Amino acid sequence: ELYLHAGERLKGKKVLVSSGTTRVYLDPIRYIANTSSGKMGYELARQAKLMGADVTLVNGPNQMPKIYGINYVDVETPEQMHQAMLAAFADSDYVFMSAAVSDYKPKEVSDIKIKKSDDELQLELARSIDILKDLGSKKTTQKLIGFAAEDNNHEEHAQNKLSKKNLDYIVLNDLSNFGSDENAVKIIDQQNNIVEVKQAAKAVIAKKIIETVI
Numbered sequence: 583e584l585y586l587h588a589g590e591r592l593k594g595k596k597v598l599v600s601s602g603t604t605r606v607y608l609d610p611i612r613y614i615a616n617t618s619s620g621k622m623g624y625e626l627a628r629q630a631k632l633m634g635a636d637v638t639l640v641n642g643p644n645q646m647p648k649i650y651g652i653n654y655v656d657v658e659t660p661e662q663m664h665q666a667m668l669a670a671f672a673d674s675d676y677v678f679m680s681a682a683v684s685d686y687k688p689k690e691v692s693d694i695k696i697k698k699s700d701d702e703l704q705l706e707l708a709r710s711i712d713i714l715k716d717l718g719s720k721k722t723t724q725k726l727i728g729f730a731a732e733d734n735n736h737e738e739h740a741q742n743k744l745s746k747k748n749l750d751y752i753v754l755n756d757l758s759n760f761g762s763d764e765n766a767v768k769i770i771d772q773q774n775n776i777v778e779v780k781q782a783a784k785a786v787i788a789k790k791i792i793e794t795v796i
């Protein structure tokens with residue numbers, strides 16, 4: 583394996599990546615989203631492609647340019663992302679859930695543009711689907727990798743997510759790198775082995791994540 587070229591290490595393998603944010607709508611033109619840039623997913627997809635994989639990128643809203651040779655499925659809402667991930671999941675060898683999915687969605691969605699009336703407007707939110715947890719419950723031979731965005735680098739929160747969602751690895755990243763070109767991560771497996779990758783370009787981090795997982 584050591585002697586294989588970078589371009590062959592994932593030859594014949596199917597890699598599924600999700601990236602970007604999601605949008606949950608209040609009415610036809612208004613939504614709640616987050617500031618995820620899509621860069622981590624983009625770099626994971628690019629590195630997997632460079633290693634010879636067949637790559638599908640389930641692509642939530644973001645500004646990243648599209649990469650030639652990658653199969654894109656553009657989605658907007660958590661439900662669309664869920665369906666797109668499920669459609670490709672069974673056939674995949676490695677699944678990287680790097681999208682920042684909305685935890686909540688408006689309880690009611692208005693069919694028409696909401697008019698302003700009172701001085702205050704109360705929004706009620708309900709939990710939205712946990713895509714990764716659902717994939718974890720359906721996992722057979724896939725290697726499933728989640729991402730945990732934690733404020734203070736909390737390893738125990740990441741470890742809880744790894745076991746609750748039936749993951750093979752969880753990549754812990756500090757929220758301070760959200761949107762940045764760089765990241766610093768800890769890659770944690772089920773035995774609690776931790777590979778720490780110091781602050782580096784997201785391309786370097788992505789390569790290290792993939793190498794650790796394969």
Ligand code: CTP
Pocket residue numbers: 660679680681682683684685710711712713714715727728729730731732743
């Ligand atoms: N995730 C998901 N669907 C959701 C929320 C999260 O698939 N509705 C995935 C993310 O893509 C990520 C992992 O779950 O790979 C962890 O996301 P994170 O937001 O760190 O954790 P949560 O489980 O949502 O918990 P919390 O936000 O309360 O920390």
Ligand code: CA
Pocket residue numbers: 683684685
């Ligand atoms: Ca969350």
